[in-house]
Structures are given as structure tokens and as C-alpha cells.
Amino acid sequence: MTPGPVAAQQIRLIRDAEIENIIRLYSTPLFQAAGLSPRDIDVYLVNDHRLNAFVAGGLNMFIHTGTLMQADDPLEVIGVIAHETGHIAAGHGATRGENLRRSTTAVIASYVIGLGAALATGRGEVAQAVIAGGQDIALKGLLSYSRAQESSADQIAIRLLDGTGQSPKGLLDFMRLVRGQEVLYASNQDPYLRSHPLTRERIQFLEDQVGKSRYGQTPAPEKLRALHKRMQAKLVGFLQPMDQVLARYPETDISLPARYARAIANYRSGDMQNAITLTDALLAEHPGDPYFHELKAQILFESGRVAESVPVYEESARLLPDSPQIAMALAQAQVELNDPQTDQKALRHLERTLQHEPGNAFAWRLTAIVHGRAGDIGMTALALAESALARGHAPEAREQATRAQKILAEGSPSWLRAGDIEQLAGRLADEKK
Numbered sequence: 001m002t003p004g005p006v007a008a009q010q011i012r013l014i015r016d017a018e019i020e021n022i023i024r025l026y027s028t029p030l031f032q033a034a035g036l037s038p039r040d041i042d043v044y045l046v047n048d049h050r051l052n053a054f055v056a057g058g059l060n061m062f063i064h065t066g067t068l069m070q071a072d073d074p075l076e077v078i079g080v081i082a083h084e085t086g087h088i089a090a091g092h093g094a095t096r097g098e099n100l101r102r103s104t105t106a107v108i109a110s111y112v113i114g115l116g117a118a119l120a121t122g123r124g125e126v127a128q129a130v131i132a133g134g135q136d137i138a139l140k141g142l143l144s145y146s147r148a149q150e151s152s153a154d155q156i157a158i159r160l161l162d163g164t165g166q167s168p169k170g171l172l173d174f175m176r177l178v179r180g181q182e183v184l185y186a187s188n189q190d191p192y193l194r195s196h197p198l199t200r201e202r203i204q205f206l207e208d209q210v211g212k213s214r215y216g217q218t219p220a221p222e223k224l225r226a227l228h229k230r231m232q233a234k235l236v237g238f239l240q241p242m243d244q245v246l247a248r249y250p251e252t253d254i255s256l257p258a259r260y261a262r263a264i265a266n267y268r269s270g271d272m273q274n275a276i277t278l279t280d281a282l283l284a285e286h287p288g289d290p291y292f293h294e295l296k297a298q299i300l301f302e303s304g305r306v307a308e309s310v311p312v313y314e315e316s317a318r319l320l321p322d323s324p325q326i327a328m329a330l331a332q333a334q335v336e337l338n339d340p341q342t343d344q345k346a347l348r349h350l351e352r353t354l355q356h357e358p359g360n361a362f363a364w365r366l367t368a369i370v371h372g373r374a375g376d377i378g379m380t381a382l383a384l385a386e387s388a389l390a391r392g393h394a395p396e397a398r399e400q401a402t403r404a405q406k407i408l409a410e411g412s413p414s415w416l417r418a419g420d421i422e423q424l425a426g427r428l429a430d431e432k433k
Helices: 017-033 065-070 074-089 098-112 147-163 169-179 191-195 200-212 222-239 242-248 256-268 272-285 290-302 306-319 324-336 340-356 361-373 377-390 394-407 413-432
Strands: 010-014 042-046 053-056 060-064 129-132
Touching: 017 042, 017 074, 017 147, 017 222, 017 290, 017 324, 042 065, 053 074, 060 065, 060 074, 065 074, 065 222, 074 147, 074 169, 074 222, 147 169, 147 200, 169 200, 222 242, 222 256, 242 256, 256 272, 256 290, 272 290, 290 306, 290 324, 306 324, 324 340, 324 361, 340 361, 361 377, 377 394, 377 413, 394 413
Parallel strands: 042 060
Antiparallel strands: 010 042, 010 129, 053 060
């Protein structure tokens, strides 16, 4: 089956607090070794079963779920991240010409600016979101690298892996996995092979480096191996149908990742009671695991048991206070209760979320609801303006910002922010023209 034109213009992003934290654990040492600030690099997870990872629009890194689920070892994913970090460190995105730079930036901007809207489900599950772009960025070649650039990124990756005490064998194993697809027709190949030229020389270089590296045969730490298995189980549970989940994690498999995957799969298939039973069993063994609490709260919330979900979300947030996604999930449940006292608690959690993710449109929408219930029309308009701006809806953002300025106290921080949004929305509208 060939995807139609609409499918070819979409990138599907997912959000999940646990998986994003694991990827950050993988990537942060590499970013730091490259002299890059981890806070400046946005890593996005793309819901696509094919092997791929790419950097675009400056400091935006995209990793396919297929790469995460097919990698047998965390070192493979770490190697891929090291290679993509090499492209960032080498400035390859800035060397492909001004016209290409402009087109790449415009396309990526259309994806990233839509992120706030696309993640509107707000909770910490693997929430699929579709962001439409002007073209299929991977297949149109905007992300293709030259052989020289690929070689340069490989060399930087080796340096970064050595600098962080990690084996380059994972990168070699991943490249061998990709190399096995070269015999396929282009339409059946994974995007990584089409955008990252793979040559025998590159494979030979990596083989040599594994042999030379003092860490060549050093396995990934057991902690990372355990996290990798949990990440894969979670992705399989959320993204694959029940029969495929059970094929990979049969009932006879009583390992933690297998039970985690089955709990999630039961939730996704609508068997909420069994999902809760399986999750409770995990919590009985690991009462301090914030992600098991998050999963149970999510199941309760989706089952319409909102009041029951709140204390479970609160425990998850207590155990992981720096997670903006869990804070927002808790806030959403609190807002659903429609209680003035609970609304104020929700507002504090939303403020925490927005400190980390100021462009989160759904968090701004929930903020608008809370202010609206309290009768604060000026702050409601400002929050709606922020939400519209995050979604790239310039006319709505400008309209709400103008409304907010008429109501808010002149010269106040909120009034000044409304003015900023009005100007930003104007520029966004001009760029779209």
C-alpha cells in the first residue's frame, strides 16, 4: 500500500515523560561532550516504525520509535544520538546553501510550531499527534547529507563516545542493521538509508574504531539496559495491537517489562479493570515508581474515575516533581473536577509545566479555563492568546492579545506580554503570506 499525499505530508510525534527522560539520560552526556547545552537541543519522538533519526532546523533532533524498538541494546540508540550530535556540532545544517536553509527552516518550523497543538491530549502517555507540514521533509531530501558530512559526523560520534566512556559498537551494530536494507527497493527502505549515505568505507571505519577503542567491548551499564527494555515495552504496549504485544510479551513472560507492556496494552484495548489489576501488581512491587502511578492515574482518568485519579497523579508528581508532563496531567484531572479550590492547585501545576514548556498550547488552554471560571477575563484572554500563538494561529492570537491589553492593568507584566504576543502574531501572519 502506498501512502497518499496527505500521509506523505505528516509527521507523527509522541510524548511520554518516561521515554523522554530515558532519551535525555542517553543524550545529555553526549551533548555536553560536544560543548552543547542540553537545554538548547529539543529532542522529538516520531511515531514511525521505520529506522530513522535526523537533525533539522538547527537544534531539533528527531528519533523514530522504530529505531528505539528495533535497537537490541541501548548503545545502538546512544550511537545514533552521537552521530546526529556530530551533525549539529559540525554545523552541517548551515552548509547546504541559503535556499535550502530557508526551506528547511520553514518546514521544520511548521512542525515545531504545531507541537503545542499536536500535544493537546496533555497527559503523560505515548500520545500520538499529527502535525501537517508543507512537504515530506525526509523524502524530499532536505535532510540528506553528503558522504563527506556522514564521515565527519561518524568521526565526531567516535570522539563523543570515547569522551563519555562508551563503546562505538552500538553505532556499528545499528549501521549494519541499516546496511542490510540496501538490497531493498528505495520505496521499501527505511528513511535513514535514503538520507544518510552508507558506504563500505563508513562500516570499515566503525569496525576499525571498535577495535581501537579502549571501550570497544564495554557493555552498556545494567541500569541503561533495564531502562531500554522498559522503554521498548512501553512503546510496544502503546503503539502495537494486542496480538503483537502478546507475541512479543506472552503471558508466560513474568518479567517487569512484559507485565508493563501487557498492562498498557489492556488499557489501550479497553480492558480497564484488567489494566488496573496488572498495574496494581507492579505498584505493589515498586511503590516508589512514579511512572506506574502515572499509568494507573491515566487509566482511572480515561475510565471516567477522575476524582480517584487525582491522588494517584499527586503521588506521581510528588515522586517526580520536575516532570512538566505529569504536572500537566495532574492539572487536567484537577480542572475536570470543576472545583474552585482545586482549580487554584491546578493553576500552580500549570505554571510549573509552562516554566519548562512555554509553548505548550494545551497547558495555556487549561490555564484559560481556570482564569475564566475565576472571572479574570484579562488573564483568560492572555492565556488564549498564548495558546493560539503556540498553535501558529496568528489571527486568533492577535485578537485575544488585543482584548487582553484592553482589560489588563497598563504597564503590568501581563499587559506587556500581551503586547509582545500582538507583535509576534503580526510577524507570523506576515511570514505566512
